[in-house]
Amino acid sequence: MKFRNFKMVGYVIYGRGSFGQLDEILAPQRKGDAPMIFFVDHVFENKPALTGRIPLRGKDKVIFIDVTHEPKTTYVDRLRDELTAEFGEVSGIIGIGGGSVMDMAKAVALMMTNPGSSADYQGWDLVKKAGVYKVGIPTLAGTGAEVSRTCVLTGPTRKLGMNSDFTPFDQIVLDPELIKDAPVNQRFYTAMDCYIHCIESLEGTYLNAFSRSYGEKALELCQEIFLRKDNWDDDADEKLMMASYAGGMSIAYSQVGVAHAVSYGLAYLLGTKHGIGNCIVFDKIEEFYPAGVREFKQMVEKHNIDIPQGITKGLSDADFNTMIDVSLGMAPLWENALGTDWKQQMTRERLRALYEQF
Amino acid sequence: MKFRNFKMVGYVIYGRGSFGQLDEILAPQRKGDAPMIFFVDHVFENKPALTGRIPLRGKDKVIFIDVTHEPKTTYVDRLRDELTAEFGEVSGIIGIGGGSVMDMAKAVALMMTNPGSSADYQGWDLVKKAGVYKVGIPTLAGTGAEVSRTCVLTGPTRKLGMNSDFTPFDQIVLDPELIKDAPVNQRFYTAMDCYIHCIESLEGTYLNAFSRSYGEKALELCQEIFLRKDNWDDDADEKLMMASYAGGMSIAYSQVGVAHAVSYGLAYLLGTKHGIGNCIVFDKIEEFYPAGVREFKQMVEKHNIDIPQGITKGLSDADFNTMIDVSLGMAPLWENALGTDWKQQMTRERLRALYEQF
Numbered sequence: 238m239k240f241r242n243f244k245m246v247g248y249v250i251y252g253r254g255s256f257g258q259l260d261e262i263l264a265p266q267r268k269g270d271a272p273m274i275f276f277v278d279h280v281f282e283n284k285p286a287l288t289g290r291i292p293l294r295g296k297d298k299v300i301f302i303d304v305t306h307e308p309k310t311t312y313v314d315r316l317r318d319e320l321t322a323e324f325g326e327v328s329g330i331i332g333i334g335g336g337s338v339m340d341m342a343k344a345v346a347l348m349m350t351n352p353g354s355s356a357d358y359q360g361w362d363l364v365k366k367a368g369v370y371k372v373g374i375p376t377l378a379g380t381g382a383e384v385s386r387t388c389v390l391t392g393p394t395r396k397l398g399m400n401s402d403f404t405p406f407d408q409i410v411l412d413p414e415l416i417k418d419a420p421v422n423q424r425f426y427t428a429m430d431c432y433i434h435c436i437e438s439l440e441g442t443y444l445n446a447f448s449r450s451y452g453e454k455a456l457e458l459c460q461e462i463f464l465r466k467d468n469w470d471d472d473a474d475e476k477l478m479m480a481s482y483a484g485g486m487s488i489a490y491s492q493v494g495v496a497h498a499v500s501y502g503l504a505y506l507l508g509t510k511h512g513i514g515n516c517i518v519f520d521k522i523e524e525f526y527p528a529g530v531r532e533f534k535q536m537v538e539k540h541n542i543d544i545p546q547g548i549t550k551g552l553s554d555a556d557f558n559t560m561i562d563v564s565l566g567m568a569p570l571w572e573n574a575l576g577t578d579w580k581q582q583m584t585r586e587r588l589r590a591l592y593e594q595f
Numbered sequence: 596m597k598f599r600n601f602k603m604v605g606y607v608i609y610g611r612g613s614f615g616q617l618d619e620i621l622a623p624q625r626k627g628d629a630p631m632i633f634f635v636d637h638v639f640e641n642k643p644a645l646t647g648r649i650p651l652r653g654k655d656k657v658i659f660i661d662v663t664h665e666p667k668t669t670y671v672d673r674l675r676d677e678l679t680a681e682f683g684e685v686s687g688i689i690g691i692g693g694g695s696v697m698d699m700a701k702a703v704a705l706m707m708t709n710p711g712s713s714a715d716y717q718g719w720d721l722v723k724k725a726g727v728y729k730v731g732i733p734t735l736a737g738t739g740a741e742v743s744r745t746c747v748l749t750g751p752t753r754k755l756g757m758n759s760d761f762t763p764f765d766q767i768v769l770d771p772e773l774i775k776d777a778p779v780n781q782r783f784y785t786a787m788d789c790y791i792h793c794i795e796s797l798e799g800t801y802l803n804a805f806s807r808s809y810g811e812k813a814l815e816l817c818q819e820i821f822l823r824k825d826n827w828d829d830d831a832d833e834k835l836m837m838a839s840y841a842g843g844m845s846i847a848y849s850q851v852g853v854a855h856a857v858s859y860g861l862a863y864l865l866g867t868k869h870g871i872g873n874c875i876v877f878d879k880i881e882e883f884y885p886a887g888v889r890e891f892k893q894m895v896e897k898h899n900i901d902i903p904q905g906i907t908k909g910l911s912d913a914d915f916n917t918m919i920d921v922s923l924g925m926a927p928l929w930e931n932a933l934g935t936d937w938k939q940q941m942t943r944e945r946l947r948a949l950y951e952q953f
Binding site (some may be wrong): 239240241242243244245246247248249250251252254255257258262408411413445446447450453454458472475476478479482483489490 | 603607608613808816830841
């Protein structure tokens with residue numbers, strides 16, 4: 238297809254306190270006594286303010302998801318096997334957390350009905366059957382995972398999502414109250430995933446009017462929240478949640494760019510997480526996005542954020558080559574950023590010099 | 596539910612020339628030899644530039660929809676009966692046109708599977724079964740019908756949509772090329788449906804951050820196209836198509852206001868069509884939306900648009916009372932515009948004086 242036919246999430250509910258409507262939202266989706274399974278970010282373990290509000294019924298179960306590392310195919314497969322052994326069938330999977338938890342929920346929901354390992358489905362349109370009902374409920378905003386058609390997984394041979402029309406959520410619950418207690422640094426790194434991705438897509442070569450309108454709105458919301466407000470307030474949470482949603486939608490007809498391509502190398506070699514990795518990279522690539530990087534630095538300063546430095550210090554040539562290989566493998570990102578002749582522009586030497594700055 | 600759980604359209608394809616992908620989009624939705632039925636705005640009769648591109652296969656049929664009047668329940672029922680008599684079952688209904696044609700496509704698609712008359716389903720959540728597969732393809736932009744959960748119909752006792760989660764399209768095709776040949780006045784009236792509805796929702800009392808972000812974007816696109824551009828070009832078509840989409844999405848958590856409430860009265864009594872009716876009203880309600888109406892007048896002037904005057908001249912008291920009754924029946928619109936004490940503010944006398952100005 239020349240233009241992508243973009244699969245939308247099924248239902249969106251947005252509103253402060255809308256999490257309280259989860260029970261009635263789930264009720265018609267329950268299949269007999271098959272349980273709803275709630276994947277919850279492990280930071281909420283022993284946090285009854287959230288977990289106590291999960292509408293458990295019958296055999297429903299809460300599973301805390303360890304997001305110390307980004308989601309792995311082995312973790313997806315293990316959870317699928319455990320759920321199948323314990324319940325046979327489930328009515329649905331509800332992911333409550335940041336991008337990693339939402340991606341785990343999508344992946345396990347798909348693997349409840351598709352045979353084999355999730356590693357078999359890393360790629361584009363390899364998933365052949367609809368998964369079980371799945372819901373995304375962000376507690377961190379910025380990744381856009383709530384509306385994306387992928388779930389990024391680290392597998393035995395690659396870090397790549399299960400991209401398919403079966404991947405988007407059936408339902409998302411956007412409740413700004415759920416993001417208000419995020420730690421300041423974490424909130425910033427995740428929000429910057431959205432900001433950076435807006436800059437990369439708006440300055441990229443792939444853009445059209447659909448993605449531009451979403452990207453501009455997301456960018457404007459980020460600027461309002463992080464530059465023009467002096468205190469973080471409810472309004473900031475509400476707007477950040479919309480920025481994440483709009484940023485995710487803007488991906489429909491755009492692509493990310495240099496920061497994402499380079500940070501994938503850090504993630505692969507060092508396990509650097511997505512949000513902070515993008516910040517570490519973006520901080521040093523003013524040559525590619527001069528205005529965006531300057532504005533980013535203002536945000537970092539205003540919010541007193543710590544961007545780690547020196548993380549590639551002392552790495553071997555082999556290590557640098559690994560990162561360079563992973564990064565140069567992201568051809569569409571480079572092409573979006575630099576145009577069709579990107580290989581002439583982004584040589585291994587230039588990329589090595591860049592990695593040495595982090 | 597406290598917050599509305601908003602049903603999204605299934606798939607969106609956006610792009611200049613994307614209409615050319617319709618054949619491959621429809622292919623997997625065909626059920627045996629049951630035909631796809633194309634509802635096409637009657638202005639395209641004898642316009643092979645569009646009709647010649649419709650991907651007809653097997654028993655597929657084009658039906659030109661007469662939009663001289665806005666859609667009536669009797670028209671919906673008759674088309675349903677004719678299709679059932681001729682084909683038994685159909686694979687889907689594709690609406691190619693403005694808001695009226697898209698609403699007809701939604702209504703007939705629903706009535707292919709729901710018994711009785713479409714008049715039985717005018718209201719909220721009265722539709723109990725999914726209709727057949729349905730696609731919306733705008734050739735006029737501004738109504739937002741491509742993403743709405745309603746299809747406005749004039750029935751024996753009321754003008755009211757079939758509002759339900761089964762109503763949104765399964766697929767929309769947003770091809771800016773299809774709107775480029777719209778007549779200048781018609782394009783303007785339809786676009787102003789979007790502009791006016793943005794003003795009404797952004798200045799209303801119902802708004803939240805979700806609807807605000809869409810409404811602001813739609814408004815900004817309208818301002819760019821109609822005030823800052825000196826010539827209509829491809830970019831204008833592309834942005835107008837996005838404005839319509841975003842304006843429609845902003846309705847999720849907002850409501851229209853005075854212009855819509857008042858123009859419903861004109862539509863009911865005089866058959867004034869929605870786009871032009873809103874313009875006729877908005878032109879005179881500076882007291883409610885001072886900045887918006889001033890800007891609207893600038894657009895009218897810049898584009899040399901003719902806003903009809905004197906349409907209520909010579910009407911009887913009974914006629915005025917009919918319009919006043921219809922208008923005051925739109926309680927949520929008035930409440931959104933004026934607050935909970937709207938009845939004190941908008942007396943019959945004040946509304947009569949307003950109607951006399953048109």
